[in-house]
Every structure is written in structure tokens, then in C-alpha cells.
Amino acid sequence: MATTKTATKKPRSKSAAAAKPTLKKKVEFRFETLFEREKAVRELIARTCLTMDAYDFNSYLDLCHEDFQYTITTYSPELRKDIIWLDHDKMGMKTLLDVLPLHASDHFLRLTMSRHLSVYTIDYSANDTRASVVSGLQVFNTAKDGGVTELLSVAKYFDTVALEGGKASLLSREVRLDTRMLGETGSLIPF
């Protein structure tokens, strides 16, 4: 049997070689699509960080899907359960971000915030209209006075990106925190 299989493989490999141009074309096509799609996904996630770093909340919201859902979650070993610290749809997020500049925040006074991101994995849904993205996130505070930088939080983003109409938009984001003690003065600004 094994011999027979080996024997049959060679011609198949030949025929595969014969079909190479077609296959190559197909692979190139898929690669280009995947590349562009992945680029769109990666850039979207990065832009959510850049816009929030710039306190440009309107541009951040423009990156979010109409059905956007945002949560900040963590596990509390003290209570031995998961905790949700922020939970908003797009309208709730807009209401929050609109009101933040009216508040006193160390991130408007002494500090600037910067998000450092590593996209770990991207998985596409069967029909390629959704991407599930897991990223590592570190949020840093940099003092305006003297410029020293300190780590504020370590977290992960669990994102769903909608790929519709040739556009990527953020459909949902769960910010899963490892760090639960957020510096000397906390953070009004979501990560």
C-alpha cells in the first residue's frame, strides 16, 4: 500500500507542477487580499491608540462601528470574580468622551499618556467579514515636568474588527487589565 501511495504521489506532484501557474495566481490573489486586509486591521488598532494618545476623541469614535461595544474588565483575586470597570456602547462612549475635558485629570495636568501595542494574533471569520484580534498593551505615563516615563498599566486588547464595504472599523473592544492599581491618581481616560 505504502509503495502504491508513493508511486501515485509522483505523478500527482507532476500534475501539481503542471497546474502551478493557476495555483500561483490564486495564491497571489489571496495574499494580496490578506495583506491589505491585515494592513487595514493593524492600522485600525494602531489608530485607536494614536487618536486616544492625542486625546482626539472624535477621531477615535470615527474608527468605531455603529454597534461598537467597549468594556474594561479584570479579574479580582480579592473577590475571586471578574469585574467590569467600564461598559459602554458607542453612544455611551461618546457621552463619556465628550464630558472628560470638563473634568480635572492628571492626564491634562501633569502627565501625558501613551499606549504601546503589539498585535499578537488575527483570526478571520469564515466569511472574512470579521477579524478577532488579540494585542498586548502597555500604557505609559510621561510627566510633563522633566519627562520621566512610568508604566501605568499592562493589559490586553481583545478586539473584533468589522470588515465591511472595504473598510475596517472597531466593532468591539475588551480591555483586559493585568494592572489594577493605576498610578498615583488613576485614569479618567479609557485605554
Add this chain to the structure above:
Amino acid sequence: MPQSATQWGRTPSLPPTHYVDSRIYTDQTLFEEEQEKIFEKVWSLVCHESEVPNAYDFRRCQHMSGKELLVIRGKDMKIRTFYNQCPHRGNVIAFEPSGNAKRLTCIFHLWSFDTKGNCVEITREKEGFQDRLSKKDVGLREVKTDLSAGGFVWVNVDDDCGPLEEFIDGSLDCFQHEFSTKPLEIISYHKAIVPSNYKLWHDTNRELYHEYLHRHNRMVAVMQPGYFDRLYHIFGNGHMSADPMDTRYDAYEGYGGEQRKLGWPGGGDTIHKFSDLFPTMTFNLRPPALRIDTMVPLGPDKTIIEYRGLGIKGDTPAERAERFCDHNAVWGPFGRNLSEDQIAVVGQMMAIKTGRDNSYILHGREENGAHDDICLRHYYSEWSKRMGRSAADPFNEQAAVAAE
């Protein structure tokens, strides 16, 4: 008019009850004296009973004196507290913040203890100690523990202390219905380490005029009718509470113009109430959530603040979600108010801890209403009594100058 160095250093033209010397917040000697004369003498709230709901549940806590504690619910469902310290060679017994264990076994040399604090195993006891020491000699150090209405767990490391009820002295009676209609349950816990003095945090919790700092409170409370009519009520041992007030959540932009609806069993739907207990505890009810602050002062300029959010045991998932959401909007780690308060007390410490020229902190408002400083004066009269020092003149310098 700006002040010269002489003017800056002179005592305020107010009675000494109406200001304090800023060194009570910064001086290391005074801090160590506070540990001995206050933290190790008064009752302090360490957790809520729902943090140890089942038999054998334990919760690792830190006493305000800094001592490691272990709060445990026994098989008999009684809550007891022990030093989280092994009587053998001093290791902590529980490292995890919480858990469930029938026996507490020290990881170091495997001595074991039951939930009543008895030592139940000494490894190679006979071989090592023969008859010179036995298990009954090396139980855990038990700490006096009692519960107040609503299921709050209090401890006192002073074995000679008076009863908890006497210490509270009715200062939580304003929550009588809210704490007895339905059982409470913890829904949120987080903490912050702030480079500031614990009293500055507590001062901020007491005086209502710092609400100018909070956009949220300006809108929902300060600008609402009746706000300035609220009176403070003072109780023994330095405690206080304030008149309740209806809160207009719909006046704050951050709620999209909606009034809160869920309410609190036994209380009004939107009635804000608070009590502050000497030296570190705050009960703050803004339906549908209750916030409890406790503190562990680590030094004159370093304090752990613990924040607990409470809801109602038996909430439906929808009710719990609503309580959680409303709690976190103001009092969660990403909420509006705590962060603003933390900036204020960090800012105070940045300014007063530097330089050798003394300054005074004013507690001088007298307006028989929400912005009266009676709440702070009452606190510092208790502080002065316990410390045997005047908060306005802690090193007796004014008295010495007067005598010259």
C-alpha cells in the same frame, strides 16, 4: 495682597480650633505617634462579610497599623480575625488575597492551624520539642472582631478596647434602613497608593466644598436647591454625618440627561447620604451603590486607600449591572471622582512637604450649612485629644513663644 515670609509664617487670625499646622501631615515623629496612640487603639473596618460568604473562606487584609491580618469564617459561620503571621518563625500564613481553606498551613515549615486559630500540627513535634512546647502554646494571635449593621467587619488590635457600638456612637444610624432592609454584598474592590497623608484624604471626604473640584458633583448637587442647607451632625470619637440630599443625576452631561432609577432598598431612589468615621473610614451612599473607603497609612506621605463598592445581595443580573455601571461612573478606577480627589491630595502633599517654612491649613468656615468646617474641626479635636497635642500647635511652639 501677597504675603511676606513673616506674614506667611504667622498664626492665622482665627481661633486655634480653626486651623492646623501643616506638619501634622508631614512629620515622621507625629506619624509614629499616631500609629501608637490612634491606629492601634481604635476600631477599624477591614472588609465586608460578603467577602467571606462561605465556611472556611478567608480574606487577607491589612490593618491600619500596617499589621497583616487574616479574616476567616469558621465552620460555625463565625467571622474571626488573626494576625496573618505564623507563631513559629513569623512567615505570613496566607499569601493570596482571598481563598477557602479548612486548614491554614504555613508554607515555610508546614505548621497548620484551624479556623479558630488553634495550631493543629507541628511537623515532627515530639522529636523537636519533646514536652517543652506543644500545639496549645502556639495558636494564632486573635484580634477582636465585631460586625456593625449591614455586615461590616471591624477589628481592634487593642484587647482592652471598648465595644464597637460604643465606638461608632450612632454615627451610622442614618443608614439604619438602608443597612437592614436587605443584605448587602460587595460588588467592587480596588485600591490606590497615593503619595499623601491619610488625613488629607479623609478631610476631602468630609468637607463638601471640595465638590467644586468635581464637575459631576457641581452639576448633580452643588447647583441644586437645598444643597447649602445640609447640616453636619457630630458624634463621639470624632465621627460625623451630614443631612441627606436628593441628587439630580440628570443634570450631569455624563449621564446623557437621565436620572438614576434603581434606588436602594430602605432608602430613597436618589438620596445621597454619607458618614465619616475617625480616623480613616467613609460610608458614602449614592443610590444605587454604596462606597466604603478605608486606609492603611504607610507613612506621613504614603497611604493605601481601599475602595469598596457594595450592592444588594440577590440583585438580578440587570440590577447588578446597573449598580455596577453607576458605581463605576463615579467611583470606579476609571470613574470621574476618585481620580480628581487623588490629584487634589497629591497636590497638597507636593506643596506642603517641601521647604522648612511652616504653613497652616485653614478649617475656618462657619456658615451653619453644607460648607461649614465643623466636620474638620470635630476631627482635629479628637486627633488632638488622642495625641495629647494641639493640631494647631503640635510642637508647643506657640505656647513657648507666648511664655517668653
